[in-house]
Amino acid sequence: MKMNFELDEDHRMLQNAVREFAEKEIMPYGKEYDEKREYPMEIFRKAAKLGYVGASVPEEYGGAGLDYLGEAIISEELTRADSSIGTAVDLAILGVPMVLRYGSEEQKEKYIPPVVQGKAPSAIAITEPDCGTDVAAMRTKAVKEGEEWVINGSKTFITNGSVAGHTIVLAKTAEVEPPHRGISAFIVEPAWEGYEARRIEKMGLNCHDTAEITLKNVRVPAENLLGEENRGFYQLMEFFNESRVKIAALHLGMAVGAYERALEYAKQRKAFGKALIEHQAIQFKLADMWKDIEAARLLVYKAAWLIDQGKPVPAISSAAKLFASEAAVKVTYEALQVFGGYGYSKEYDIERYYRDARVGTIYEGTSEAQRIVIARSLMGRVKR
Ligand SMILES: Cc1cc2nc3c(=O)[nH]c(=O)nc-3n(C[C@H](O)[C@H](O)[C@H](O)COP(=O)(O)OP(=O)(O)OC[C@H]3O[C@@H](n4cnc5c(N)ncnc54)[C@H](O)[C@@H]3O)c2cc1C
Structure with missing residues (x-):
């Protein structure tokens, strides 16, 4: 066996194709989107159409079925063309990997295709106003009421928070020691009552959407618990x-x-x-x-x-x-x-x-x- 540091033919072709796309569809628009501070929805749609959003998602859920090296090559090419648009487009996928890994078949079929096919980006909400690195200190709570979970709390700095079609919300579901054993993940639709997102302005990544989210008595159907209860961390x-x-x-x-x-x-x-x-x-x-x-x-x-x-x-x-x-x-x-x-x-x-x-x-x-x-x-x- 010998060590090989070269990309194979398929990865090289992918790199060339993404570079061509990014130089034509992203590079010329960097300054414009930075100034208008707007999520590049049209560019996201074009990239998704070519299979460049979440490229490692299996074909059965609408993805390109590439390996993760392919996905990394795409990420690199997108920000080489423009730091801000490239990041915004590539991170549209953020709310997908956990659904892919832990979701039921119904959850995967419902929530993954709209992202990789360019209908709407997705988000994952962990950070809160009082805690980021210390994830286990989160205060957002989900309480089971019959066939629903009721979520209350607030999240901040959430990528795609105000443009997402679905958001994975991490919330406390049990008061236990150590606290990280009492966290669960839920798939939440921003259109549901009680979910409110407000865009945050920042130093850079101007066209990347970052938002704070308030969850006020958001009622989440029991089937939208992602994977096992209390395994969120x-x-x-x-x-x-x-x-x-x-x-x-x-x-x-x-x-x-x-x-x-x-x-x-x-x-x-x-x-x-x-x-x-x-x-x-x-x-x-x-x-x-x-x-x-x-x-x-x-x-x-x-x-x-x-x-x-x-x-x-x-x-x-x-x-x-x-x-x-x-x-x-x-x-x-x-x-x-x-x-x-x-x-x-x-x-x-x-x-x-x-x-x-x-x-x-x-x-x-x-x-x-x-x-x-x-x-x-x-x-x-x-x-x-
Ligand atoms: C543009 C942007 C997009 C983001 N997108 C998302 C998103 O999509 N979803 C999401 O949930 N969050 C998101 N975040 C939040 C981000 O993940 C947090 O800001 C980050 O994890 C740090 O948390 P904090 O800001 O609360 O800082 P803190 O945790 O308060 O940390 C402050 C400082 O203390 C240091 N520190 C903390 N604990 C320790 C320790 N034990 N030892 C040594 N040093 C320590 C930190 O490294 C940091 O330097 C985003 C943030 C930004 C700016």
């Missing part, structure tokens, strides 16, 4: 093994997009009678960017490959997310520096990449949370 940890790789791939793509733009600029812009790229200080910046991108890609592909082998490793998924998101912050910072004053202006894409990349070390678990997962595995407490 464990389901979530499995979900993170995959979703962190997706976030890592998205931020790898942002780093690539910023690096390529900086490289191009450095070849054209002149200072002291020669192109910027002829100055060693600029060469070193570009060399460091390239090195971080190569390393991030290796981690992303390894983490995706492990998922495809059916043996995701939490520490590797966390390492990919930690490294790629921090690399994106560094690369976009240095890329902006290469552009000088123009980097700080709205004339070029770089300021947007710089703003958009920053969130990568925060959502889907902060960098500190990823280090905790890795450290636990080193201490023998989590599979490595």
Whole structure:
């Protein structure tokens, strides 16, 4: 057996096709969507039509049936073209993986096809105004009343919260010690009475929808409990093994997009009678960017490959997310520096990449949370 670091023919063709799509349908619209701060619904629909939204969803539920490496390649290409639109389109899938893994046949047939076929994005609501990293401290409650669950509470920073067709809501269903053993997941439809979402404005990712959600006596049919009661926290940890790789791939793509733009600029812009790229200080910046991108890609592909082998490793998924998101912050910072004053202006894409990349070390678990997962595995407490 020999080690192989090359993409096979199918993955290369996929990469080329997504790149072509993203350069035509996403790249030209980055600035426009950043300014109008609107979810790119039409672009989401076009991407979904081509099978680029949640590409690893099996064909029987409307997906493209690709492997997770294919999905990671798509994520990278989408944000390479534009950090904001790429993220918004790719994360339309957020509320699907848990349905796919734990849902009943009826739940899968009802809730997955509308997302992967481009009818509406989906969401997952974990974070609350008083707790994010400490998931088990959540206060949103679901109480069983006959054949329904009644949910009360509030969630915040929810991706797609105000544009989703369905939202996976995590809520307390038992007061037990330790508290993470009393959390369950529910599939909630935003059209139901008592569900209210308000968009949140933020530093970047302007066309990515982020919302706070209030749940006031929302009545959820018993059949919308997702998987087993009180297993929500464990389901979530499995979900993170995959979703962190997706976030890592998205931020790898942002780093690539910023690096390529900086490289191009450095070849054209002149200072002291020669192109910027002829100055060693600029060469070193570009060399460091390239090195971080190569390393991030290796981690992303390894983490995706492990998922495809059916043996995701939490520490590797966390390492990919930690490294790629921090690399994106560094690369976009240095890329902006290469552009000088123009980097700080709205004339070029770089300021947007710089703003958009920053969130990568925060959502889907902060960098500190990823280090905790890795450290636990080193201490023998989590599979490595
Ligand atoms: C744009 C955006 C989109 C998001 N999308 C979603 C979504 O779709 N669904 C969802 O549920 N949430 C979402 N989030 C929320 C995000 O996951 C949380 O913001 C994140 O998990 C951190 O939680 P927090 O903001 O409450 O920070 P806190 O948990 O209050 O943490 C504050 C700081 O303390 C650190 N910290 C906390 N605990 C420890 C510890 N034990 N040891 C060391 N340091 C620690 C953190 O790393 C951080 O630096 C989104 C956030 C943003 C900004």
